Amino acid sequence: MHPLPGMYNVKANMAGSRKDSGPSRRQLVGRIGAALLAGTGRASDAGLRVLGQDVEIQIAPVSPHTVRLGVLPVKDGKAVAVAGNGTLVRESWGAPAATFRGPARSRKVKLGSLAIQFTPDPLAFTITNAEGSRIQRIKIDKDTGVVSFDTGAAPILGLGEGGPQFDRRGNTERMSSGSSGYNLRTFGSRVPIPWLIGTAGWALYIHQPFGRFDFTGDESKFLPASAHPPAGGRGAPPPPAPAQSEMAAIALPLDIFLVASPEPATIMAEYARLTGSAELPALWTFGYQQSHRTLASRQEILNEAKTFREKKLPCDTLIYLGTGFCPSGWNTNNGEFGFNQKVMPDPKAMFDRLHADHFKVVLHVAYPTGIREIAGTVKDPCDPQRRAETQPACYWEMHRPVLATGVDGWWPDEGDALNLPSRLVRNRMYWEASQIDRPGERPFALDRNAAAGMQRYGSFLWSGDVSSLWETLKNQVPIGINCGLTGIPYWGTDIGGFVPTGQLTGSFGPGASFRALKRRLKTLPEGARP
DSSP: OOOOTTOTTHHHHHHSOTTSOOSOHHHHHHHHHHHHHTTTOOOOTTOSEETTEEEEEEEEEEETTEEEEEEEEEETTEEOOOOOOSOSSOSOSSOOSEEEOSSOOOEEEEETTEEEEEEETTEEEEEEOTTOOEEEEEEEOTTTOOEEEEOOSSOEEEEEESSSOSOOTTOEEOOOOBTTSSOHHHHOOBEEEEEEEETTTEEEEEEESOEEEEOSSSEEEEEEOOSSOOOOOTTOOOOOOOOHHHHHHHHOSEEEEEEEOSOHHHHHHHHHHHHOOOOOOOGGGGSEEEEESOOOOHHHHHHHHHHHHHTTOOOOEEEEOOTTSSSSOSBSSTTOOSBOTTTOSSHHHHHHHHHHTTOEEEEEEEOOTTOOOOOSOTTSOOOTTSOGGGSHHHHHHHHHHHHTTTOOEEEEEOOTTOOHHHHHHHHHHHHHHHHHHSTTOOOOBEESOOOTTGGGGTOEEEOOSOBSOHHHHHHHHHHHHHHHHTTOOSEEOOBTOSBOOSSOGGGHHHHHTTSSOEEEEOOOOTTOOO
16 A cells, blocks of 8 residues: 555654654644645535535446446435436446545546546536546536536537537527427427537537536536426416425436547447447338328229339338328328228238238337326236336237238337337337247337437437428438437438428439438328328
């Protein structure tokens, strides 16, 4: 054990002759106190508290490039564990290299080539590289729980699908999932994922809690927030700000992963280390997909498929919308699994004919609106006392009779109200359940909602109900790039848009050749409602 600074001579003096009076007891105590403070900074007299809650600070290594920083509330003498939300591939990458509680002092923690300078007041982490250059500084406001970090002079990318593009700096982000977010007509739906890539050589993944971002200043801010604030209805005043005791439950625990590397490939590999690698879908899913709105008759469905083959037009997949979003779809109504007998009186025979002509068949499924949670897996027992759509095992049983007719994939729509863990549960259900019924086949699901980790389930994502406008076409390029940088490789936008305008339906096609998803909706007359 190395002696602490200021104590090198203490042992020798104590072992010397009694005639050599040496330092007094008071001097020894003073030297020991100075030694304990040397190199460790000044203690925070008030202890470590955030929003009035005692906290434990944890600094843990994940890899040579990634550090995990935790601010955990302490209850009954124990640090409260970080709750999982399904996005991480594992709960832990090992024990913390350093923990701090109570009247902690500043300390530098070396983790490979990275150094983390912890200070208790202000509560902050400064991360530097082997050369001592600052990579990032993360600061937590003890009174509000707001997290600040360096915006920097270089673009910030990622953050999932949708929202202001391309560089996220200069904007605020509510992190609202679904079609009610930022400018649906030209930017599409929002699938917010709290993964940020600073092109100066850093990235952040904020695992917990949920929150919003403000990138408008020199310091960007992450503001913890309730994932589901109380609804007040249209015209109602905003809900009151939560009390400090309520805010502590919202803002803590705080769980942040920081990645440091100048190499983009390394940063993306670290994100895959945290949230998983993408599963490879079936080859046919990368081909052209023709989606339909209203269906006129059985014969029209078969004749259209025949026309594709007679004219030698490439097409791998035929997708059929459900009734409700159109007057006459494949099923009786949205959320139902009975076939519309007017257009699909013998679905198995029809799908057999389509398969014989080398088409795959995908059906649209609308999740019931207003449901906020679906939990569990398809392998769990089905509880008949609970609503089927809230349990993957029960919900999949509703799909099974339809799957038996020869359906090859699904288009899971709706579900905007689902909380973050539930969005991933739904992605997982379509991946795992399909393989239970058809071992050895790679499933296909074109999802509307998702979360970090969706790539583990081979999920496809599309940009929602955009209009056929030049502005839309321009925006889809950076949106697609930011999706890819958020670990979503299987992405696309509707060729020609969901809502036709007569401007440039055909101009969307060339861009689709560079995307994983190449789907077009059957167009409507100008001015018609979908």
